[in-house]
Amino acid sequence: MEGIDESTWMDVIHKMDEVYSQLVADEVALEEKNAQLEQSQQFIFSLLSAMTDVLVACDEDGAIEETNAALCELVGRSDATLRGSSVYALMADDDNVARIRAVLEQRDSLRAGAVVEIDLADAQGRRVPVDLNCTPRINASGRRVGHVFVGRPMGELKRAYHQLREAHEALKRTQQQLLHSEKMASLGRLVAGVAHELNNPISFVLGNVHALKRYSERLGRYLQAVHAGVDEATLRGLRTELRVDHMLGDLPSLMEGTLEGAQRTADIVQGLKRFSAMDREERGPVALNEVIERAIHWVRKGTAPAFVVHWEAGPPVTVMGSSGQLMQVMMNLIQNAYDAASAPGVRGDGSPPALWITAATLGRVVRLSFRDNGPGIPEAHLSRLFDPFFTTKPVGKGTGLGLSISYGIVEQHGGQLTAGNAAEGGAELRVELPATD
Numbered sequence: 116m117e118g119i120d121e122s123t124w125m126d127v128i129h130k131m132d133e134v135y136s137q138l139v140a141d142e143v144a145l146e147e148k149n150a151q152l153e154q155s156q157q158f159i160f161s162l163l164s165a166m167t168d169v170l171v172a173c174d175e176d177g178a179i180e181e182t183n184a185a186l187c188e189l190v191g192r193s194d195a196t197l198r199g200s201s202v203y204a205l206m207a208d209d210d211n212v213a214r215i216r217a218v219l220e221q222r223d224s225l226r227a228g229a230v231v232e233i234d235l236a237d238a239q240g241r242r243v244p245v246d247l248n249c250t251p252r253i254n255a256s257g258r259r260v261g262h263v264f265v266g267r268p269m270g271e272l273k274r275a276y277h278q279l280r281e282a283h284e285a286l287k288r289t290q291q292q293l294l295h296s297e298k299m300a301s302l303g304r305l306v307a308g309v310a311h312e313l314n315n316p317i318s319f320v321l322g323n324v325h326a327l328k329r330y331s332e333r334l335g336r337y338l339q340a341v342h343a344g345v346d347e348a349t350l351r352g353l354r355t356e357l358r359v360d361h362m363l364g365d366l367p368s369l370m371e372g373t374l375e376g377a378q379r380t381a382d383i384v385q386g387l388k389r390f391s392a393m394d395r396e397e398r399g400p401v402a403l404n405e406v407i408e409r410a411i412h413w414v415r416k417g418t419a420p421a422f423v424v425h426w427e428a429g430p431p432v433t434v435m436g437s438s439g440q441l442m443q444v445m446m447n448l449i450q451n452a453y454d455a456a457s458a459p460g461v462r463g464d465g466s467p468p469a470l471w472i473t474a475a476t477l478g479r480v481v482r483l484s485f486r487d488n489g490p491g492i493p494e495a496h497l498s499r500l501f502d503p504f505f506t507t508k509p510v511g512k513g514t515g516l517g518l519s520i521s522y523g524i525v526e527q528h529g530g531q532l533t534a535g536n537a538a539e540g541g542a543e544l545r546v547e548l549p550a551t552d
Contacts, residue, residue: 169235169245169268172252174261177202177219189268191238202264207234207242218249219262232269244269316376323373330366333357400551401438403481404428407472410445414453422453423469432474432481435551436528444524444532447517448485448544455489455542476550483546491536500534 169189172181182197190197190205206212211233218229229249234242247266251259340353354360411424434441449470456468471486492500501522518532525532530548537543 167267169264169266171202171205171264172261173202173264175219175259177216180261189235189237189243205235207236211235215249235268316380320373320376320380323369323376326365326369327373330362330369333359333362398436399438400433401436401441403432403434403441403474403483403548406438406441407445407474407483410442410449411472414446414449421467422449422457423467424449424472425469426472429474430476432476433551434481434528434548436548437524440524441528444521444546447521448546451517452485452487452489452542452544456487458489479550481548481550483548484543485545486537486539486543487541489541491540492534492542497534501532 167185169186170181170183171179171186173179179197179200179202182194186205187194187197203212203215206215214231214233218231221229230246231249232244232246235245237243245266245268247264250263250265252261252263254260334357337350337353337357337359340350345353407426408428411426415422415424449472452470453468456470466488469488471484473484475482475484501518518534522532525546525548528548530546532544532546534542534544
């Protein structure tokens with residue numbers, strides 16, 4: 116071409132080379148961007164596929180834009196079928212439609228989400244409860260363009276909760292049975308002492324009844340003479356012979372003694388019934404000093420008549436709880452102290468097995484201490500002392516449940532049961548319970 120020299124053509128060729136090189140570089144960068152985009156899409160798809168929670172993304176009008184495999188499997192429809200359909204079509208009934216519509220129409224806060232429990236319709240048309248977390252979807256300009264729903268079907272969770280509740284109820288029943296079994300074992304140790312305990316009042320009542328029988332026969336003879344119309348002198352002689360005046364003076368004390376013996380017998384039987392009855396977990400004010408005294412009395416009468424218990428009731432102490440359960444705790448601790456202190460070869464000085472019980476009120480807490488003169492608790496056993504079925508007694512001599520159940524009872528009463536060795540020697544168990552007015 117005229118007017119264009121060779122240098123101009125060289126410049127054009129160089130420019131064309133630069134443009135071509137830039138095109139090649141841009142193509143390489145574009146391919147890299149596409150590869151990264153594919154990786155990102157594959158990663159997002161793998162996340163959606165791996166989610167066990169259902170996911171739905173919809174626009175402002177409720178048209179579905181994105182789903183995941185969990186939702187497709189739940190409703191029995193493909194992703195292609197769900198896209199573009201209304202989110203309201205997933206609901207089980209009109210009430211759930213209204214509930215979701217109310218969430219979608221909220222305009223208060225763009226960023227605020229809501230949690231709502233709704234029922235979806237599964238592939239068979241059955242209702243599936245789902246706990247949905249509804250979050251607004253915001254674009255780059257900060258405007259709300261739709262919603263994202265993420266939720267978990269509650270059917271499996273409810274079934275698991277139901278099974279857990281059944282297992283908990285079975286555990287409670289088993290615990291109650293163990294508690295009652297241990298109580299029956301404690302009651303069995305009292306049987307030997309019950310006969311002696313009941314013998315005194317019953318013998319007293321029987322003696323009074325025999326006396327009343329003799330008195331009734333004499334009074335019958337005297338009344339027959341009165342009705343027969345015998346003379347005054349004969350009546351006076353018969354009155355002296357039958358000792359009618361003595362009988363009349365003795366009758367009030369006989370009746371009073373009989374009533375006292377019967378009441379004492381009834382009290383003993385009632386106490387045994389209260390202790391042996393299945394605990395209904397009734398709670399009320401409990402006079403702790405009386406419970407301790409009754410427990411000492413029963414253990415002595417049952418298996419430990421030679422047990423020396425040092426106990427002096429101090430000021431009245433009241434706790435809130437079950438009298439029968441606390442009675443069982445005290446009996447277990449006293450009985451265990453006797454068993455430990457009376458084991459063969461424990462004391463070489465010939466002293467009898469003994470127990471020291473003290474009570475102290477520290478603010479709003481009552482602390483009871485049970486210290487025996489036995490060999491103490493080995494260090495290896497301290498950490499297992501309250502474990503169920505742990506016992507150091509020979510086979511047939513202990514169930515291994517007494518201290519474990521006592522620990523549970525004290526804990527249910529808001530207190531603590533601890534064990535250790537006293538500085539003076541022997542084992543020491545402490546019970547701390549909240550005091551009440």
